[in-house]
Amino acid sequence: MPTKPASTERDSSSSHVTVHDVARVAGVAIGTVSRVVNGAPTVTKAVRDRVESAIAELGWTPSVAAQAMRGVSAHVVGFIFSDIRNPLYAAMVKGAEDVLSEHGYMLMIASSDGRSEREVALINLFKRRRADGLLFTVEEESNAEVRRCIEASAYPVIMLEREMDAAMGSVGAAHMDGTRHAARHLLSLGHRRIALISGGRTNKVGRDRLAGFVQAHQQAGIPLDESLLRLDSFASDYGFRETQLLLDMKNRPTAIVAAGMHLLHGVLRAIRIKGLQIPRDLSLIASNDSPLAELATPSIDVIRYDAYDLGQKAAQLLLHRMNNKNLTASPRIEIPTEFILRESCAAPPVV
Amino acid sequence: MPTKPASTERDSSSSHVTVHDVARVAGVAIGTVSRVVNGAPTVTKAVRDRVESAIAELGWTPSVAAQAMRGVSAHVVGFIFSDIRNPLYAAMVKGAEDVLSEHGYMLMIASSDGRSEREVALINLFKRRRADGLLFTVEEESNAEVRRCIEASAYPVIMLEREMDAAMGSVGAAHMDGTRHAARHLLSLGHRRIALISGGRTNKVGRDRLAGFVQAHQQAGIPLDESLLRLDSFASDYGFRETQLLLDMKNRPTAIVAAGMHLLHGVLRAIRIKGLQIPRDLSLIASNDSPLAELATPSIDVIRYDAYDLGQKAAQLLLHRMNNKNLTASPRIEIPTEFILRESCAAPPVV
DNA sequence: TTGTAAGCGTTATCAC
DNA sequence: GTGATAACGCTTACAA
Numbered sequence: 001m002p003t004k005p006a007s008t009e010r011d012s013s014s015s016h017v018t019v020h021d022v023a024r025v026a027g028v029a030i031g032t033v034s035r036v037v038n039g040a041p042t043v044t045k046a047v048r049d050r051v052e053s054a055i056a057e058l059g060w061t062p063s064v065a066a067q068a069m070r071g072v073s074a075h076v077v078g079f080i081f082s083d084i085r086n087p088l089y090a091a092m093v094k095g096a097e098d099v100l101s102e103h104g105y106m107l108m109i110a111s112s113d114g115r116s117e118r119e120v121a122l123i124n125l126f127k128r129r130r131a132d133g134l135l136f137t138v139e140e141e142s143n144a145e146v147r148r149c150i151e152a153s154a155y156p157v158i159m160l161e162r163e164m165d166a167a168m169g170s171v172g173a174a175h176m177d178g179t180r181h182a183a184r185h186l187l188s189l190g191h192r193r194i195a196l197i198s199g200g201r202t203n204k205v206g207r208d209r210l211a212g213f214v215q216a217h218q219q220a221g222i223p224l225d226e227s228l229l230r231l232d233s234f235a236s237d238y239g240f241r242e243t244q245l246l247l248d249m250k251n252r253p254t255a256i257v258a259a260g261m262h263l264l265h266g267v268l269r270a271i272r273i274k275g276l277q278i279p280r281d282l283s284l285i286a287s288n289d290s291p292l293a294e295l296a297t298p299s300i301d302v303i304r305y306d307a308y309d310l311g312q313k314a315a316q317l318l319l320h321r322m323n324n325k326n327l328t329a330s331p332r333i334e335i336p337t338e339f340i341l342r343e344s345c346a347a348p349p350v351v
Numbered sequence: 352m353p354t355k356p357a358s359t360e361r362d363s364s365s366s367h368v369t370v371h372d373v374a375r376v377a378g379v380a381i382g383t384v385s386r387v388v389n390g391a392p393t394v395t396k397a398v399r400d401r402v403e404s405a406i407a408e409l410g411w412t413p414s415v416a417a418q419a420m421r422g423v424s425a426h427v428v429g430f431i432f433s434d435i436r437n438p439l440y441a442a443m444v445k446g447a448e449d450v451l452s453e454h455g456y457m458l459m460i461a462s463s464d465g466r467s468e469r470e471v472a473l474i475n476l477f478k479r480r481r482a483d484g485l486l487f488t489v490e491e492e493s494n495a496e497v498r499r500c501i502e503a504s505a506y507p508v509i510m511l512e513r514e515m516d517a518a519m520g521s522v523g524a525a526h527m528d529g530t531r532h533a534a535r536h537l538l539s540l541g542h543r544r545i546a547l548i549s550g551g552r553t554n555k556v557g558r559d560r561l562a563g564f565v566q567a568h569q570q571a572g573i574p575l576d577e578s579l580l581r582l583d584s585f586a587s588d589y590g591f592r593e594t595q596l597l598l599d600m601k602n603r604p605t606a607i608v609a610a611g612m613h614l615l616h617g618v619l620r621a622i623r624i625k626g627l628q629i630p631r632d633l634s635l636i637a638s639n640d641s642p643l644a645e646l647a648t649p650s651i652d653v654i655r656y657d658a659y660d661l662g663q664k665a666a667q668l669l670l671h672r673m674n675n676k677n678l679t680a681s682p683r684i685e686i687p688t689e690f691i692l693r694e695s696c697a698a699p700p701v702v
Numbered sequence: 703t704t705g706t707a708a709g710c711g712t713t714a715t716c717a718c
Numbered sequence: 719g720t721g722a723t724a725a726c727g728c729t730t731a732c733a734a
Contacts (some may be wrong), residue, residue, distance in 0.1 A: 001374060018711055029721040042719055061479045066427070068416035069726040074480075076459075083445060085659075094434060097462055106476065108427075108459050111448055120717035121478075125457065128412040129425075129659065236642075265642040267478045274645075291587075291616040291641070296625075297648035326718055369727055380705045385729055393703060417727035420710040 009219060013147035017058045026054035037062060068130060075105045077318065078137045079135040081160075082114045088261050088288060088307040089137070089271040092160055095311025096135055097204075103319055105132070116143045127153045133318045136160050140202040158314045163332070164336045169321055171314040171333045175205055177210035178303035178337030179259060184286045185301075185339065187220045190347045191283060195246050195253040197267065198260050199234035206231060208260060209259050228253050239266030247274050247282075254284035254348035264300065279346035298343035305337040352403075352483055359591045368409045377405035388413060419481060428669065430486040432511075433465045439612050439639060439658040440488070446662025447486055449567040454670055456483065467494045478504045485667045489513050491553040507672035509665045514555045514683070520672055522665040522684045526556055529654035529688030530563035530610060533636045536652075536690065537606045538571045540700045542634060546597050546604040548618065549611050550585035557582060560610050579604050590617030598625050598633075605699035606634035615643060615651065629698035640691060649694035656688045 019030045026033065028047060035043050036051040043051075054060075068074045077100055081089045097107050108131065112118045116139055123146070126134060133156040138146060141164050150164070159170040179196075186194050196213050200206025210231065217224040221232055227249075230242040239258055243266065246253055258267045264286040276282050278298055286293050287303035292302075313333045370381040377384065379402060386394050387402040390441045394402075405411075419425045428451055448458050459482065463469045467490055474497070477485060484507040489497060492515050501508055501515070510521040530547075537545050547564050551557025561582065568575040578600075581593040590609055594617065597604055609618045615637040627633050629649055637644050638654035645651075664684045 016711095020714095022712080030712085031714080031722075032720060035720085038713080044719065047720080061475065062422075063711055064480045065416045065419035066726090067713080069414075069420060069711080069728090070713045071726075073418065084435070084441045084448075085438070085445050087436070087438060087441070090435045090438070093460070094436050094462060099462070101461070106459055106461065106480070108457055109444070109448070110452070110457065111445060124412065127416045129457070150711080226690075265646065268646050289641075292643045292646055295616065295619050295643055295647060367727095370729095371727080381728080382706075382730080383704060386704085387727080395703065398704080413729095417710090418729080420712090421729045422710070423729075592731080671728055 017060045019060075019062070021058055022051065022054045022060050025058060026051045073132050074130055076108055076129065076131045077105050077133050077135060077315075078122070078129075079107055079109045080112055080119060081109075081137040082113050082139060084109065087290070088263055090315070091307035092135075092137075092161065092173050092311035095308040095313075097311075099286060099312050099315035099319070100187045105319075108335050112139060114139050115232065116140055116146055119143075120149045121234045123149045123153055127155075131155065133157070133322045135160060135314055135318060136162070136166060138203070141204065142202060156318055157174070158318045158321070160310065160314050161203070161205050166331065169312055169317045169331050171317060171335065172204060172208075172333045173305040173307075173310060174337045175208040175259075175303075176212035176215070178287065178305065179209040179257065180216045180337045181212075181337075182219070182257050182287075182301075182303050183213050183216035185341075186283060186285065186345065187216060188223055189255075189283065189345060191255040192348070193225060193228060193251065193253045194255045194257060195228040197230045197239055197242050197246075197256060197258045197263055199232060199238070200260075201231050213257070231283040234260035234262055236262040236266035239263035240270045241266070243267045243270035244274070247271070247276070253282075255285070255345070257285045257287075259287040259303070261288055261290070264290065268292075268296065278344050281349055283345040283348070285345065287337075293342075296344075300344040301342045302340045303337050304340050305335050363535055368411045370413070372409055373402065373405045373411050376409060377402045380636075386472035416529035424483050425481055427459055427480065427482045428484050428666075429473070429480075429482045430454050430460045430620065431463055431470060431473050432460075432488040433490060434462050435460065436466075437517065437612055438641070442658035443486075443488075443548055443662035443665070446659040447666040448662075450663050450670070452627060456670075463490060465490050467491055467497055469498045470494075470497050473503055474500045482506065484508070484673045486511060486665055486669060487513070489515060489554070492555065493553060507669055509669045509672065511661060511665050512554070512556050517682065520668045520682050522658040522661055522668060522686065523555060523559075524658075524661060524686045525688045526559040526610075526654075527563035527566070529638065529656070529690065530560040530608065531567045532563075532640075532688075532690045533608050533652075533654050534564050534567035535571070537608070537634060537636065537696065538567060538573060540606075540634065540696060542603045542606040543573060543699070544576060544579060544602065545606045545608060546579040546581065546607045548581045548585060548590055548593050548597075548607060548614055550589070551611075552582050564608070583673075585613055587613040587617035590614035590618070591621045594618045594621035595625070598622070598627070604633075606636070606696070608636045608638075610638045612641070615641065619643075619647065629695050632700055634696040634699070638688075644693075647695075651695040652693045653691045654688050655691050656686050661686045 019033045022033045023030045033051055036048050064074050084090055110122045137160045141162055157168055161172045163170045185267050198209050258264050278284055285301045289302045289304040293302045370384045373384045374381045384402055387399050415425050435441055461473045486509055488511045492513055508519055510519055512523045514521045549560050629635050636652045637640050640653045640655040644653045
């Protein structure tokens with residue numbers, strides 16, 4: 001005990017006070033201590049009081065590890081995403097945490113950096129730690145290795161913004177609606193060459209956005225030029241580069257839909273450099289909403305959805321799965337998207 | 352075992368395969384299995400092979416809970432902050448995670464929402480879970496309850512952007528430098544009435560910023576009008592409200608320093624509504640950098656620092672503390688701030 | 703080199 | 719009602 005000159009009131013090093021210590025101080029058996037903390041009804045008021053004061057005196061709290069060995073859940077949920085620096089994930093995490101902490105669960109987070117091997121490693125880590133469930137934004141929905149790993153782990157998994165298996169629970173935003181709405185808006189303004197910059201070729205978000213985009217064109221009877229689809233990344237740099245390429249085309253688009261949190265930054269930079277005026281020379285719609293979209297000059301129309309709510313819903317679904325192991329609830333929840341009209345869209349320039 | 356109709360390849364419910372199962376399959380004693388996984392040198396190649404193939408066959412991984420009971424660390428670090436939706440915390444978390452995961456640690460995160468009672472509860476939760484260490488951005492540095500709780504928990508704690516106790520490790524940005532630099536820049540442009548909007552009255556960030564601001568004025572021999580100090584919150588709404596109040600003053604400031612991630616959003620909104628031109632009518636400096644600051648029109652000068660790096664440094668310091676319990680290393684690390692000149696500052700308007 | 707057995711701190715099942 | 723006591727799955731002396 002060479003830690004401190006006995007500053008705090010209690011004697012024992014406080015490091016490892018156990019039921020036995022409490023039992024000794026209270027003058028009861030360890031079983032009784034356990035009964036008291038677990039609220040067993042068969043305990044005399046007198047004994048309960050003695051035990052409780054002993055607990056308070058020693059500052060004892062049951063070891064989660066020891067409880068876990070007796071089959072008591074550690075009340076831990078894992079959350080795997082690519083990178084928490086994406087504000088959408090941060091909001092989802094906060095939403096999930098708010099719901100889970102209310103039910104006594106804590107959140108263990110881990111970044112995959114978009115690598116499937118890392119995802120597999122993380123799932124195994126959570127398994128070793130006997131996590132009670134998993135919130136997961138998988139990188140590639142079709143990855144066989146990851147899928148096998150999840151199945152082998154056999155605990156409740158809820159996918160966020162992804163969909164792997166019909167049976168697995170999932171929560172996601174209505175990206176098809178949102179993107180369809182955005183494209184329809186541009187088409188109705190008279191745009192005929194609309195570019196879509198986005199990522200997620202290997203997941204539901206990307207698929208739904210493309211589907212909505214295509215649908216809007218089909219319903220309007222407007223052919224879609226595939227050379228205007230840039231669907232390989234959500235990164236700001238990708239938005240920057242592809243916007244430059246798009247604007248250098250002979251027959252360049254008159255509008256851009258930039259669907260991905262970080263894309264707007266790169267897209268705007270490229271437009272600035274090119275010296276184009278929004279919306280006079282080029283219309284623009286982004287997703288999701290952000291301070292940048294709201295306060296850029298001009299302000300940017302966006303497809304918005306509530307990532308915090310998405311995280312909450314996912315946590316609720318997971319709680320449900322964890323409690324009713326066999327009962328299969330609504331397997332998928334969809335969060336609505338809304339279209340925010342601002343100043344970044346106008347009729348296309350006359351050529 | 353009413354979980355599934357025996358879908359996966361292996362027989363046993365996979366849920367609870369233990370050392371005993373592995374030992375049985377490999378035809379050895381449980382001690383030997385343990386030796387193999389823990390890399391004891393005293394194991395025959397033949398036996399090791401048999402055990403390893405048994406492990407692979409059964410897909411066994413040692414239970415962290417059982418290991419924890421034997422005194423093996425669970426390799427968990429807790430991280431307490433107010434709200435992960437602040438991009439600065441998200442970056443710190445990612446920085447810390449990248450360092451910690453390389454050393455086999457996982458991160459358990461928890462939001463305090465700025466409430467000290469919640470901080471106390473969380474510290475106790477981490478204690479119950481036998482976390483190996485704690486990264487912490489405490490709300491009120493002087494809170495006695497929290498301080499006592501940390502001392503009682505007796506595990507390594509590193510403060511991020513805070514400072515509680517000289518002995519406790521801490522990592523923070525050089526906010527005094529940054530704010531002094533910003534104020535000096537404005538003073539040198541001729542500004543004599545500069546407002547400071549920021550939060551953190553109860554912590555080092557706020558104190559350092561104010562100190563730097565005051566220093567710059569003193570060194571320039573310019574008196575500082577205390578009515579221009581608005582130091583009660585980092586929230587966007589606060590920035591909005593206080594900016595409106597500042598701009599409504601009879602003798603209104605000619606420049607504003609908005610030090611706090613979310614403040615810029617509110618400040619810009621208020622300036623827009625007021626119909627003022629930056630930098631012609633009003634100069635503005637923000638902190639930290641953001642896509643909004645970079646791409647606003649005009650772009651905004653900022654005090655920038657690397658929160659990801661801050662998180663990394665904190666994790667390294669914590670690792671050091673966790674490994675050399677008694678060795679006391681450099682107790683405080685400071686991250687530099689840099690001043691990014693853009694288009695939001697000019698000489699004050701002539702009255 | 704490998705097997706045996708004693709704990710780690712709980713909870714739960716017995717007796718009393 | 720309460721006190722012993724046997725697990726839980728692992729690591730680690732100590733025996734063989």
